[in-house]
Amino acid sequence: xxxxxxxxxxxxxxxxxxxxxxxxxxxxxxxxxxxxxxxxxxxxxxxxxxxxxxxxxxxxxxxxxxxxxxxxxxxxxxxxxxxxxxxxxxxxxxxxxxxxxxxxxxxxxxxxxxxxxxxxxxxxxxxxxxxxxxxxxxxxxxxxxxxxxxxxxxxxxxxxxxxxxxxxxxxxxxxxxxxxxxxxxxxxxxxxxxxxxxxxxxxxxxxxxxxxxxxxxxxxxxxxxxxxxxxxxxxxxxxxxxxxxxxxxx
Amino acid sequence: xxxxxxxxxxxxxxxxxxxxxxxxxxxxxxxxxxxxxxxxxxxxxxxxxxxxxxxxxxxxxxxxxxxxxxxxxxxxxxxxxxxxxxxxxxxxxxxxxxxxxxxxxxxxxxxxxxxxxxxxxxxxxxxxxxxxxxxxxxxxxxxxxxxxxxxxxxxxxxxxxxxxxxxxxxxxxxxxxxxxxxxxxxxxxxxxxxxxxxxxxxxxxxxxxxxxxxxxxxxxxxxxxxxxxxxxxxxxxxxxxxxxxxxxxx
DNA sequence: GCCGCTATCCCGGAAAAGGGGGATATCAGC
DNA sequence: GCTGATATCCCCCTTTTCCGGGATAGCGGC
Numbered sequence: 437x438x439x440x441x442x443x444x445x446x447x448x449x450x451x452x453x454x455x456x457x458x459x460x461x462x463x464x465x466x467x468x469x470x471x472x473x474x475x476x477x478x479x480x481x482x483x484x485x486x487x488x489x490x491x492x493x494x495x496x497x498x499x500x501x502x503x504x505x506x507x508x509x510x511x512x513x514x515x516x517x518x519x520x521x522x523x524x525x526x527x528x529x530x531x532x533x534x535x536x537x538x539x540x541x542x543x544x545x546x547x548x549x550x551x552x553x554x555x556x557x558x559x560x561x562x563x564x565x566x567x568x569x570x571x572x573x574x575x576x577x578x579x580x581x582x583x584x585x586x587x588x589x590x591x592x593x594x595x596x597x598x599x600x601x602x603x604x605x606x607x608x609x610x611x612x613x614x615x616x617x618x619x620x621x622x623x624x625x626x627x628x629x630x631x632x633x634x635x636x637x638x639x640x641x642x643x644x645x646x647x648x649x650x651x652x653x654x655x656x657x658x659x660x661x662x663x664x665x666x667x668x669x670x671x672x673x674x675x676x677x678x679x680x681x682x683x684x685x686x
Numbered sequence: 687x688x689x690x691x692x693x694x695x696x697x698x699x700x701x702x703x704x705x706x707x708x709x710x711x712x713x714x715x716x717x718x719x720x721x722x723x724x725x726x727x728x729x730x731x732x733x734x735x736x737x738x739x740x741x742x743x744x745x746x747x748x749x750x751x752x753x754x755x756x757x758x759x760x761x762x763x764x765x766x767x768x769x770x771x772x773x774x775x776x777x778x779x780x781x782x783x784x785x786x787x788x789x790x791x792x793x794x795x796x797x798x799x800x801x802x803x804x805x806x807x808x809x810x811x812x813x814x815x816x817x818x819x820x821x822x823x824x825x826x827x828x829x830x831x832x833x834x835x836x837x838x839x840x841x842x843x844x845x846x847x848x849x850x851x852x853x854x855x856x857x858x859x860x861x862x863x864x865x866x867x868x869x870x871x872x873x874x875x876x877x878x879x880x881x882x883x884x885x886x887x888x889x890x891x892x893x894x895x896x897x898x899x900x901x902x903x904x905x906x907x908x909x910x911x912x913x914x915x916x917x918x919x920x921x922x923x924x925x926x927x928x929x930x931x932x933x934x935x936x
Numbered sequence: 937g938c939c940g941c942t943a944t945c946c947c948g949g950a951a952a953a954g955g956g957g958g959a960t961a962t963c964a965g966c
Numbered sequence: 967g968c969t970g971a972t973a974t975c976c977c978c979c980t981t982t983t984c985c986g987g988g989a990t991a992g993c994g995g996c
Contacts, residue, residue, distance in 0.1 A: 439688060440838075443837040447837075520813070521813065522848060523812060523813050523848060524845065524847075561773045562812045564812055566930055587697075588690075590841060590844065591837055594773060597773060598772060598774040601773075617787070617788060621972075621973065632917040634952060634953085644974065645974075645975055648975065650953080651975085652973085653953090653954095654953095654954075663955090664882040664954085665916055665953075666880065667882040669919065669920060670930075673920070673923065677767075677785070677786060679730070679770045684924075871944095886982085896945095897944085898943070898945060900984085901943085902943080904984080913984075913985090
């Protein structure tokens with residue numbers, strides 16, 4: 437089968453998943469087709485503390501997963517750290533060229549190998565403002581890295597993570613309860629609020645009166661069903677009305 | 687040629703680029719092979735203000751690029767905002783389902799069409815702590831979207847952005863190295879601030895006095911060099927100290 | 937033992953935000 | 967011509983934040 441056909445089939449497989457279990461089954465199949473044994477689709481958080489709110493699917497050996505969770509490795513795992521310095525998938529063997537590996541990192545990697553984990557390929561999945569995440573594929577120690585499949589693994593990782601985001605948060609769903617749109621002026625004001633300006637300062641910048649700014653901010657808050665400017669900023673950042681790039685310009 | 691061969695050729699093409707001009711030439715070739723006419727590989731910043739420190743390569747019509755830069759659209763462009771809410775490439779036609787489009791957004795899209803830009807496909811490229819970026823491919827209005835090439839376009843976009851990062855990294859990175867760490871209690875307070883609680887409410891929740899909360903909030907603000915609780919929330923969200931998942935979790 | 941960091945609590949004044957109440961003008965759509 | 971949405975401006979009052987001061991106590995490192 438050609439690569440395009442495989443890519444589309446992976447996409448449809450993971451997009452058809454209606455539950456995390458579905459997705460896990462789909463990923464197990466995809467992983468096998470890619471020439472890997474293990475997959476891990478996860479947010480980089482303390483998975484025990486996050487309790488179901490964070491993405492977490494894998495078919496790693498249970499023993500390894502337990503050790504991993506018990507030591508909150510989701511936060512310090514060098515594979516995850518490396519995935520924070522690139523937007524492209526990478527082989528674990530090249531991690532050392534991406535981030536400095538500490539003694540603890542090397543111990544962890546050695547321990548993983550002892551428990552049967554060999555080389556792997558990790559696709560970063562970073563969405564601004566959300567927990568960082570990734571999709572990894574790995575093999576038992578000794579099995580060769582399926583080099584020819586890496587472009588497909590990159591695609592599969594992205595598709596899988598988006599499918600997981602859809603299942604976990606409902607975001608990315610392509611038919612929606614649409615978030616309340618703000619008027620241009622309300623967005624202007626929300627932007628300045630997000631930059632920490634007072635109503636008076638925003639008024640100077642926009643060349644209007646303080647009361648008008650306060651009015652726009654209040655109405656923007658109403659649309660988002662909140663009563664604090666801080667929450668307005670959080671909501672607008674979350675729904676994409678504002679971005680960090682907007683807030684930090686200049 | 688098979689899809690895998692094309693993907694690898696794209697990868698080698700962009701990785702072989704030694705200068706931005708090389709990369710632009712490589713991208714022009716890739717774009718054509720993908721069935722598109724235009725590409726834009728860019729950080730989402732005020733490109734005139736960023737002056738060479740930000741990635742910016744494209745072959746859009748000059749007239750459009752000038753208008754775009756003059757109006758600092760790199761920051762408010764709905765295509766860019768949409769690329770901040772996903773990690774997967776998307777067609778511009780599905781943007782309305784991803785983010786709320788304001789009147790200004792619709793005006794901008796109409797203007798683009800008038801200047802010959804039709805539908806496009808944008809690959810987000812987000813690396814935590816760096817400016818958000820993306821790689822877009824677009825066609826003249828009227829030309830069909832090359833659906834079969836979209837998986838390849840996704841890969842090409844990622845490869846290209848990483849190649850650009852490699853080229854630009856030598857000329858100054860866009861990140862500050864060390865986000866100020868908060869103490870546990872400061873983080874607790876920042877979290878409650880991000881949930882819109884007043885100091886008094888946070889005090890009730892944490893079982894301490896209002897003044898103590900105010901003190902933690904103030905010190906957390908100091909560490910981030912800000913003087914408003916709204917900015918504290920923005921900063922902690924940006925640097926990953928807090929995530930939306932934290933804020934919305936109950 | 938001292939120092940720095942953390943966490944806790946307290947005060948007071950100035951500034952800002954939050955939540956009411958109004959008003960007028962424009963513009964698009966029916 | 968009316969209606970609704972938008973944008974603008976004004977007043978008042980309460981609550982909250984912001985920014986100076988303070989103080990005490992535990993804990994870990996040098």
